[in-house]
Amino acid sequence: MKKGTPLRLTIEDLSFPAQGLARCDDRLFQIDGFFPGETVAGSFGGSKKRRARLYRPVLVEARADALKPACEHFGPCGGCISQHLPLATQRSFKHRVVLELLKQADLDLPAEILLYGLSQKYDYRNKMEFNFGNVELDGPLTLGMYQKNHGFNVINTTGCRLVDQDMRRIHNYTIDYFRRLGIPFYRWSSREGVLRHLVIRHAKFGRELMVILVTTTQQPIDLSEWVEGLKKLPLRDKLVSVWHMENDSIANIVQSDRMNLLDGKETITEFIHGLRFEITPQSFFQTNSASAELLYSRVLDKMVDVDLALDLYSGTGTITQLIAKKAKRVIGVELVEEAVQAASASARKNQVGNVKFIAGDVKDIVADFTGKVDLIVVDPPRAGLIKAVDHIRRIAPARIIYVSCNPKTLAIDLAQMTEYTIEQLELIDLFPNTPHVETVVLMSRVKD
Structure with missing residues (x-):
């Protein structure tokens, strides 16, 4: 097949984050932003190792359940990819691709994995x-x-x-x-x-x-x-x-x-949940306030019998202060100094006295940490835990709650934690109309 050859392809499957998969002449085409049941047209953009590119793809035939997008920029704009799909359809695709990623990592997953989300589809980002x-x-x-x-x-x-x-x-x-x-x-x-x-x-x-x-x-x-x-x-x-x-x-x-x-x-x-948080220009805070309450509720529901908890990548201290309701002591660790200052200030205003915040690189702080820890909560950036994972395993908490915005790096990290079993795993849709989804995992240490 020559470059520039016109093609018309029907999307048959999906891979993370939202790559539509189609086949033609024994080549697999990965086409960003299209979904199973849609037909796209474009030109052949070349291939490497049987994986092919469709140049300038356009939708020519929609799914049967397609909706009229509310946004005038949908299509050319790269901000949203699935406004034209009902929320239920969007979420079924998110559930599908995340589970496929985790299964590829050969993880022992729970029998039931649910996806939660609010009904608000638009105007939600903070x-x-x-x-x-x-x-x-x-x-x-x-x-x-x-x-x-x-x-x-x-x-x-x-x-x-x-x-x-x-x-x-x-x-x-x-x-x-x-x-x-x-x-x-x-x-x-x-x-x-x-x-x-x-x-x-x-x-x-x-x-x-x-x-x-x-x-x-x-x-x-x-x-x-x-x-x-x-x-x-x-x-x-x-x-x-x-x-x-x-x-x-x-x-x-x-x-x-x-x-x-x-x-x-x-x-x-x-x-959030009745607590007050100060947000600085550069500090991390979940970008959907209403759905963040849902996410944090799911985290709190997984806590039992906690004396000391560590909250790693604590940002403005949201999770730290919330889990302090169900722990005797919580230490939050965050790289951004201004976020730590804001977290400490909000803890004082919220009269949450059983928390402490440390500014520094997570991997360095946990490398030097000693003592018994009942629970570690991690909410890392998209790159995942990287070098911190080995230090977390050395600390050996009884339980780990992993909040992930990237199932690819989540799968890598979970595969390394061989001392732990995955008790619960669920998805939280904080980002309608986009390919992104949060994953919450509860792990328990296997008894020696």
Whole structure:
């Protein structure tokens, strides 16, 4: 088969995270963002070891249960991939691909593995990182998500339905403002330009908003007028914190060389299960507040007879303080210093006195830890536990609760913990319309 040959393929199966699988001429095509029962068209993009690529795939025949997406950007935008599917269908596919991944790791899994999730499909995210860019060369400035299958093209997501109306209004005001000023966006290829990202954080239960503008320092920029315009927006909730983050790194990520508070206070306040949490610009907090309550309830339900618990990758101390309700003592460990400070402050405000927070790399802290531990709770980043897994095994807690956002690295970590049996495993859908899903695993140490 020659490159460029037109093809029409029907998706037959699915692999993680959301790669539709189709076969043609003894080749397996892996096509991002398409689902079993859909038919796609494109051109042959070449193959390697019998795995083939379909170039510029487009949907030509939908599933029988397909819905009309609520978002005007669905399709070209790479932010969502499954808005057109009912929630039940989305969740059945998530359940299927995660279980397949775990079975491939030859794990001894429980007989029953359930998936939990709330009914809210739209407007649920409490944090969004929008990119500055354009859709076409020398086109107008855009702000939003990357275009599907088009490299670094940025769709101007004025009507994004992953976020609520307040966050959309901030987005739309910001793109209009900087278009008028003509300030260039940062181009990764030439490493020139100013505007990089707009980050919006929203405490849904606390009803507070934070805005962070990320730029390089290649050009002086007066943001006072932009801030005053933000403060005049007709928002449902209150804008209480505006930051300017300076970032001259090469990497295409939101990271800080320097933080400048432009207006308001340093944090926003969120409430989960009746506890108060201070969210800083860079601290980790689950991006769906309502579903986070469901997730943490599932964690709490798995706790019994705990004297000392360790909460690793503790972020702003959410899990640490919640599990303190069912443990005599809890130690939270987190790399980000500002998150540890915020966690300590919120614990004092919540009058949770049986917790302690340590700032440092998890693998280094647990490497030096001694003493009896009843429970370790881990909620690591997408890379998983990596080197920390061996130290956790050495500590040998009676039980481990593993909260994972990446089933691939979860499978790798679980396969190494041969001293433990998997008692419970369940999925929590915090991220409708996307391929992402949380997994909660309860493990018990096998008695010698």
